[in-house]
Amino acid sequence: MKNFMDDKDFLLSTATGEKLFHDYAQDMPIVDYHCHISPQEIWENKxxxxxxxxxxxxxxxxxxxxxxxxxxxxxxxxxxxxxxxxxxxxxxxxxxxxxxxxxxxxxxxxxxxxxxxxxxxxxxxxxxxxxxxxxxxxxxSCRELIRRSNVRMICTTDDPADSFEWHQKIAADDTFDVKVVPAMRPDAALRIERGQEFADYMKKLSGVAELPVTNYAELKAAIAKRYDFVATLGCVASDHALDYVMYAPATEAEVEAIFQKGLAAEPLTDHEVLQYKTAFMQFLASEYVRLGWAMQLHFGCKRDNNKPMFAKLGPDTGYDCISNYTPADQLADFLGSIQEKSGLPKTILYSLNPSDNWMIDTVMACFQEAPVAGKMQNGSAWWFNDNETGMRDQMTALANEGVLGNFVGMLTDSRSFLSYPRHEYFRRVLCGLLGEWVEAGKYPADFELLGEIVKDISYNNAVRYFNMPLEQA
The missing domain is CATH 1.10.2020.10 (uronate isomerase, domain 2, chain A)
Known part of the structure; x- marks a missing residue:
């Protein structure tokens, strides 16, 4: 019987897995390229x-x-x-x-x-x-918790209309050597179906960007201006929360008409909503190509299912579930349309539905291209899949259909300053899986190459993929 969560062999069933973790993964730094912690709390050293x-x-x-x-x-x-x-x-x-x-x-x-x-x-x-x-x-304090966890860089999750004052203050503070940069999540500008909330957000964005937002072209100009600003703060990525990756093409005139209805908080058909979202996401993807950012798409979630509790507590309070409506055809067509219009940015796909892993891996393989190794990524097992079973399934599917050695690895997706041991958990699962494959004779016991793969998935691949101003480890 193994001891409870023994530091030596927790989640590691083979001697090879133990060696890979302890010799190569355990002491690697952390880049947390997607999380929800507060930059204000970091600045204030809460x-x-x-x-x-x-x-x-x-x-x-x-x-x-x-x-x-x-x-x-x-x-x-x-x-x-x-x-x-x-x-x-x-x-x-x-x-x-x-x-x-x-x-x-x-x-x-x-x-x-x-x-x-x-x-x-x-x-x-x-x-x-x-x-x-x-x-x-x-x-x-929160800064010391970050330092003690060997974190080198954090990408928070931020709206284009935010002030970014805390990021600017952190960047100017020489006493804190961890890089904290924004990542763009323009979901409020995407949710045209929310009526007055959407119309009010357009006014807010207009004020922050100091540009009029009275038509769709002006919206794009305002977003581009805010993106240029956050690029000066070190932004390297965006993130989008979608019900599913949609594809409903529309003409420029149709998009403009839909946008005008959104500004007026007028009712929209479901198809009009999808047309607007498709067009806006295509524009955003072209911006990520221009800026060299990675685009992260999170989808496959049905949110806020308990309506009385949502009314009482609001979103992100534990009433979401997996959606099984994640149409592969629309995902492929959406990516294909972007490839035709502007070329695809580096793209990470996360589905909350674990049965989508193989679908994602085969879709993204259609769009891999030089010079970026692993330009299209199946993101780390997310949310309800953020466990040993989910991680093994995601990496096994990726290994079968792609190049596991190019995987950008783990992120916390957390609001907690105590969540960094999740990286250790992930690295133990990774090394446990590789160790089993080696000892089953499926891969040679070449520790020089295996160690490089483990170190890359743990840290180096993300540094390269996001063009982070960090040294390889």
Whole structure:
């Protein structure tokens, strides 16, 4: 029997996997090229009043589990005090056998707080005392948590109409040597179906860009101006949250007419919405080619399904699920249309539906081209797939249909400053999988080449792919 989460062999079933992880992956730096942490909190070097604040605040992974364990919402997003909420979480976690959040949570307790035990209802008090005592020290501010995790660069997720004041302040601060740059998520300019919300956003964008936005051409000009500005702040990527990758072509006149209806907050047909989104995404892709940025497309999610709770708590609170409507034909046609119009930018595709892995790998193979190795990427197993099973499935499909050695690897996609051990988790899964293939005779035990592949997937590929101003490791 193996020891619980033993540092030597956790997720590593072979001697080859252990060697790959400990000799090549373990000490590699981290580039977190997609996350949702706050640049303001980094600038302010926020400290946390309790383990509940840093661990449970905004973490809908944990909230979903607590609800599934019958915990009253008062102890999840309600007005219970931090100690009560932590107790309910500890009692829930103890029952989550086989859930990746159980493993992530204990990795975080080990790596940040030195806790080698098991968190459950009985041990909640000792963990509460240990974690809070450490969080009260300067060594546990958010900047120090980032430094201690060996992070070299962070790409936050930002709207083109944001002020970016915090990124500018961080960049000017010589006391913090981790690069923090924006990544563009112009979803608000895409969601024309939201009526007055969309119309109000156009006014906001116009004000920030200091350009009129009264027609579609002016919208494109305003977006291009904001993109040029964030390029000066080191932006290397965009990110888009789509229900699915759509393709509904339209003439310029049709797009203009649809946009005018959006500005007036008038009702639109479903087809008109898809036509606008297709045209706008095609324009954005051409901007990414111009700027040399990577385009990330997240899709396959059905959001906000519990309408009463959405009305009470808003989005990103744990009421989303996998969608099985991810049409391959439209994805392929969308990418093909961009290739014809402007050429494709570097593109990373993430589907929340794990059954899409093989589809994605075959679609993207149609658009691979020099000089970028792995120009088209099947993104790291995302959200509900962010676990050993999902990671193995995603990498196995990629290995079968493409070149696994060019994979850009892991990202946190997190709002938590304690989430960096997810990179360790991913690297253990990667090395475990490669080790099994080697020991099954499917790949030679050439550790010079294998070690290079592991180091590249862990860090170097992302540095190259995103043209990050970092040294290879």
């Amino acid at each position: 400290s946390f009043k309790s383990i509940t604040e840093v661990w449970l605040g905004g973490d809908h992974y944990k909230w979903r589990l607590m609800r599934a364990n019958g915990v009253d919402e008062r102890y999840i997003t309600g007005d219970a005090d931090d100690r009560e909420k932590f107790q309910k979480w500890a009692e829930t976690l103890g029952r989550c056998v086989g859930n990746p959040v159980f493993e992530w949570s204990h990795l975080e307790l080990k790596r940040f707080f030195g806790y080698e035990g098991v968190l459950n209802g009985k041990t909640a008090q000792e963990v509460w005392d240990l974690a809070n005592a450490k969080l009260a020290t300067p060594e546990f």
